[in-house]
Amino acid sequence: MRVIGLMSGTSADGIDAVLAEIVGSADGPQMRQLGFENVPWPPRDRELIGRLMAGRGATRDVSRAGFQLGEQFALAALRIADSCGLAIDEIDLIGSHGQTVWHEVEESGAVQSTLQIGEAAVIAERTGVTTVADFRVADVAAGGQGAPLIPIFDRFFLRPHAALGGCRAVQNIGGIANVTFLSPEGSSAPTVAFDTGPGNVLIDWVAARATEGALRFDSGGELAANGHCADKLVERWLAHPYFHQSPPKSTGRELFSSGLAEKYCLEAAEAGLSMSDFAATVTELTAASVAESYRLFAPMPVVETVVCGGGARNPVLLNRIKAQVDRRCGREVALVRYGDVAGVPGDEDSKEALGFALLAWLAVRGEGGNVPESTGANGVRVLGKISQGLNFRRLMTNL
Numbered sequence: 001m002r003v004i005g006l007m008s009g010t011s012a013d014g015i016d017a018v019l020a021e022i023v024g025s026a027d028g029p030q031m032r033q034l035g036f037e038n039v040p041w042p043p044r045d046r047e048l049i050g051r052l053m054a055g056r057g058a059t060r061d062v063s064r065a066g067f068q069l070g071e072q073f074a075l076a077a078l079r080i081a082d083s084c085g086l087a088i089d090e091i092d093l094i095g096s097h098g099q100t101v102w103h104e105v106e107e108s109g110a111v112q113s114t115l116q117i118g119e120a121a122v123i124a125e126r127t128g129v130t131t132v133a134d135f136r137v138a139d140v141a142a143g144g145q146g147a148p149l150i151p152i153f154d155r156f157f158l159r160p161h162a163a164l165g166g167c168r169a170v171q172n173i174g175g176i177a178n179v180t181f182l183s184p185e186g187s188s189a190p191t192v193a194f195d196t197g198p199g200n201v202l203i204d205w206v207a208a209r210a211t212e213g214a215l216r217f218d219s220g221g222e223l224a225a226n227g228h229c230a231d232k233l234v235e236r237w238l239a240h241p242y243f244h245q246s247p248p249k250s251t252g253r254e255l256f257s258s259g260l261a262e263k264y265c266l267e268a269a270e271a272g273l274s275m276s277d278f279a280a281t282v283t284e285l286t287a288a289s290v291a292e293s294y295r296l297f298a299p300m301p302v303v304e305t306v307v308c309g310g311g312a313r314n315p316v317l318l319n320r321i322k323a324q325v326d327r328r329c330g331r332e333v334a335l336v337r338y339g340d341v342a343g344v345p346g347d348e349d350s351k352e353a354l355g356f357a358l359l360a361w362l363a364v365r366g367e368g369g370n371v372p373e374s375t376g377a378n379g380v381r382v383l384g385k386i387s388q389g390l391n392f393r394r395l396m397t398n399l
Helices: 043-053 059-083 120-127 136-141 151-157 201-210 219-225 231-237 258-270 275-297 315-329 351-364 392-398
Strands: 002-008 015-025 028-039 093-105 111-117 131-133 167-173 176-182 192-198 302-308 334-337 385-387
Touching: 002 059, 002 351, 015 059, 015 351, 028 059, 028 151, 028 351, 043 059, 043 093, 059 093, 059 111, 059 120, 093 120, 093 351, 111 136, 120 131, 120 385, 131 351, 151 176, 151 351, 167 275, 176 275, 192 201, 192 275, 201 219, 201 258, 201 275, 219 275, 219 315, 231 258, 231 275, 258 275, 275 315, 302 315, 315 334
Parallel strands: 002 093, 093 131, 167 302, 302 334
Antiparallel strands: 002 015, 015 028, 093 111, 131 385, 167 176, 176 192
16 A cells, blocks of 8 residues: 655654555554655744744634645645655555644643644545544543654564664654653563653754744754753753653643743853853753653663654764763663664654554554553554545555
8 A cells, every 4th residue: 555644743844745655464564665755834834833832823823724734734745646756646545643733731741632733634635545634632532642653663663673682762853852662572561652852842942042043953963062061950951840750741842842941041041151052951951851761761771772853863962862871871872873773664754754654554444553551541542533535435445
C-alpha cells in the first residue's frame, strides 16, 4: 500500500510529507520510503499557528484555521506524490498528524484535552484519497496522554538486538523533545516513552530574540557556541516540576511557553549573561533535561541514544546531550543519528511523518496504534478518524 504521512510539529516550521510503501502484517509491517519533502508554512499560516498556540484566537479563528491548514496539508500531499512521479490517484491512503495548537495537561499530569487542526475532510476532498487524522484523541479518551504516538513505530523498526547489551533511547528533538526507551529483543522490560521537555522551543525563542526576528532557530548552534553556559541557572531551571514528574507524561508550548522563556531571559540578564550566553545556557538546559530523564526513568541502563528530528542538525546541542547523558548516567553512552541505524526506513527528518503513515495504515486495518504502557491509556486503541476519499471503496476492497 502506498501511504502519504503528513506531520507538522511544535516548532511549526513546515509540513513534513513522506511517501512510503507498507506491506506485511500488523504484527510485523515492512516500510520503504519512496520520497520526502519539507513544505514550509506560508508566513500567514505560520503566524496564525503561533497565535493559536499562544491561546490568542476566537472560536471562529480556530474553526477557519482548521480548514485553512487543511488546504496546505492537501497541497503537501499532492506535492510529494508529484515529486515521486505518481498521480495522486495512485496513492492509497494519507495519514495526517495535523498541527497541535492546544494540549491541556492538568497539574496531576492527566490530559484534559488535545487539539490538532488541519481538516482531514479537506485533504480527502482535494486529493480524492482517504485520509486518517486526529490520532491523539482516542488515546486521551481512554485515559492516556495522547502522546507520544511514535513508540509503535520505534518498537517495530528500532528495537535493538540482544547483543546491544542494554537499552536504546530513541530521542526525537522537535520543538518539544520526546524519548522512547527500547529494551533489547528477548527482554520483558516495558516500552517507556514520554516527552522529556523542551527540544528546540527555548533555543528557537532565544535565536529570534537575539536577532530581532531575523532567525527562527540557532543554525548549527552558532549562537550557543559563541556563549558561555551559566551552570547555576541550568540547575535552578532543572528544578521545574515537570522534569521530576514520573511518566507517562506529555507537555507542549502551553508549559514551555514564550512566557517561560521571557522569565528565564530576565534571570539570565540579572546574572549578567549576554544573549549568546543565554543561548548556551538554554541549550545546556535542554541537554540536561534529556539526560535527567534517562537517569530517572529509563527502565534499564541506556547504552545507546539514537537522535532524530530538527534538533539532530544542531551539533552543539548533540555534543551537550552526549556530555550530559554520559555524566548523569555514569557511563559512556553511544550517540548515533537515526539515518545511520541499519535497516530503518527514512532518516531523521522523515521519521515522524513515517510514523503517522504507519498509524493510518494500522487504522484502516482496524489495528491498535497506541502503546498503553507509554501513554497510560487503559488499553490498546485504534487511533485516528477516517475521512473517506473517492478511493474509499477500492481501498477497503484491497485490504
